[in-house]
Amino acid sequence: MLNGEITSIILFFIGVYGIIARRNMVKSIISIGIMEMAIILFLLSVNFEKGMRAPVSGLTSNISDPLPQALMITAIIIGVAVNAIGLSLFINIYHKYGTTNWTKAAYKRRQGGRK
Amino acid sequence: MKISKISKAIKANDAKNGLRRILVASFILGITIIFLFLYKHIGSVDSVELYSYYKKMYIHDTYSQNAVTAIYLNYRVFDTFFEALLLMICVTGIMYFFKEKSTYNNSEYKEKKHELLEAALNFLYPIIIVFGIYLILYGSKSPGGGFQGGAVLAAVFMSRYLVNPGAIWHVDSLKNVEKMLYLLIVSFSSLLILANSYIEFKSLYLIIMNFLIGFKVFCGLSIIFFYFAYIDTDSLESW
């Protein structure tokens, strides 16, 4: 009953919960990572059935769908880049305001002050 | 007196946060259930069209034994072209964000060498190199490919860093190599897009392109790693 697609939908909403409920910036970035992983799982389970083989070594029958796999390599690289940029921006903010909390950072941004 | 006041405030805050989180959680739970219900009713119109095409034709079309490589290096090479660009822009951004920061020196690490780690990694890292290059070169035949091989190769610098964290690395050359490799990737993928009908070109193309992408990813990930590892150090300025 719990196939890859349903698991990934649940995982996606766990990420959404993390983003909405948690005020920590790092946790927000991690939650986006969780959502991306969920989507990767979802796309890999599309057209997948038990017993399928990897689409390599010239096999042409009973292989899993190669297109999502190729797309997901791209999505993983995008995830790496997003995490790297997000964390480097976060490090800058932490350096400036001295907080990891969204609400406090917003308050300090409005004051225009430093920590 | 004061401390008890603060702890009271913290407790009140926690209670408020707890209520908020429960509210959000129940809201998300409701959405998840609706989402799952809608997912059950999802339609399907000839949903294996591309799948069956690729399954049948990939060897004939691209001369690749690996269908995934066939897709990202031939059918959808335009995606790969942007993907390599993404990594380069990411590196540019990180270089930009970290430029003017230097607060403490990490020469304190210089004396700290983990001997066990050093012995183990010294043994491992030729294996990492060989495995990475194998993944890149045989990406068109067996599992693997440029991105995977590049990511494995990037572990080389990481292991070197772990062995000797006090060392100062110069990544200027890596940056220039990355740009050069990207130019080559652009020109090569353009060649394929414009002249896909030349059969002799195809199998050679796969190997060269995997090689270029592999080393590009290796350079990009290594630079990102170094920027994060040496953050807040003086050596950052000298790069």
Place this chain on the structure above:
Amino acid sequence: MELYYYIIIPVFIATLVYFLPNRGSRIIAFIMQLALFGMSVYNFVQVKDNGVVTNYLGGWSNGVGIALRADSEASIFIVMTTFLFLITISLGMFKEYIDNTFIFLFVILEALLITTFLSTDLFNIYIVIEISTIAVSILIMYKRDSRSVYDALIYFLSNILGMTFFLFGIAFIYKIFGVLDIYIIAEKMKNINDPLEVILPFGLLMTAACLKCAVLPLFSWLPKAHGTPSAPSIVSAILSGLYVKGGIYLFIRLRSMFQPVIDIDHYFLLIGVITAIVGVILAILQKDIKLILAYHTVSQLGIILVGICAGSIESYYGALYHCINHSIFKALLFIIAGIIIERYKIRNVTEIRGVFRRMPVVSIVAIMAIAGITGTPFFNGSISKYMIQAGLEGNLIKYSIVLVNFGTILSFCKFLSMFFGKDFHRDKGVTLINLIKTLPIFIMGLLCFLLGIMGDALLEVVFNYRISIISYSYLLKSIYFIFTLLLAIALYKYFLSRILKRLKPIEFELTFNHIALSIVVFFVITVIFGLI
């Protein structure tokens, strides 16, 4: 000519420029830009003569590979893109902060924008938007101001979050249709009978597209990105003038893709009206020049959305024409705001006085742009706004658009007041280099006027659409405009300016948690409206 060249040339040149010294790179970028502009005009003529051009990259057909497709809308957007980049790069030639990293990112942004207009593959569009988000968040912090790191992070994460929804939508699309090409999906969409079957991808994709269009609950990233202190004015100009049009174009295509099954134009119409009203109210309450312009972008985007979803041909083409007009006058206004800020070193509208005396040429151009955005007769905004209004049904929506226009005029009275008053700093006499610097903005100001008086001819050439501006009603509208202008000036002078002096700057501040919540709520509401 292959459509592929419009993407490969900027990318190649940008990467090449990255190696070069700063001075040379500007000249190369400028020459390339000139060539690209020529090419895009040529492409436009080709499309005009021979119909839609489609390039299958690598020779694979039928959705197997990736295809580029230029119809008349895409090609006019590309002409617009290359033109605005030409103007901004020629303005940037004289700025010190422009180095080759900046040119690299800037030219790459152009290539990415062109790809969003040309590409027909959903996943390809996803990658391109993702890269441009990263590039933009670097560009808006380019002058390094401590306040803007927070703005950049909010911008970056909220857009990435939106694009995560987009990727999930693509996953569902692939599960349902098995292909990723927009036009093939649109064909297959005819086999779907029940909206329930495609409601999830619809909601997910539309949420992302609406985030990019900055509609009501989702717009709080836009003022942050466009008005942040560290964004160079040419970057703000490109973002407000062009980058949001990528979102609009994406919205148009997704809407027409889902049209056979799910058609909820009334919902988007409502959202557009509310966005326009809220945007203009927030713009009136601002004092920071760049933030005023950013909130006006929100309200104008609302008007464009109204035009697209109004359901009549006239408003649809009016909305497309408004896209073009808006990109010209808004880019121009941001550039002029940049010049004023550079000269006065302050950003508060109520403190800047006497711009006309100090910079007469710039002021004249600015007044032309303001005439464009407020819909002054004979300027470009008036034609497109007239067309949008002409196609609307229902009095309530019609009057709310009139109200929005009144708000725009009121808000720009605030802007106009900058030009009057005394300022004893006089610039030195007109030099040749200054003339060259003002030439690009002068061309754009002239365009505001030309697109106004030749609007009907241009519409016929570009969209094959013959507009019937009835001279009587246009005249009536002109008289009406003068009346509203006088009312707005009076209201500003005796009421608003006094309030603004006391008012603290109001920002529509949402923390990231609230932005995420609004995205999810927007998704839920879209799904609900799609089902009923």
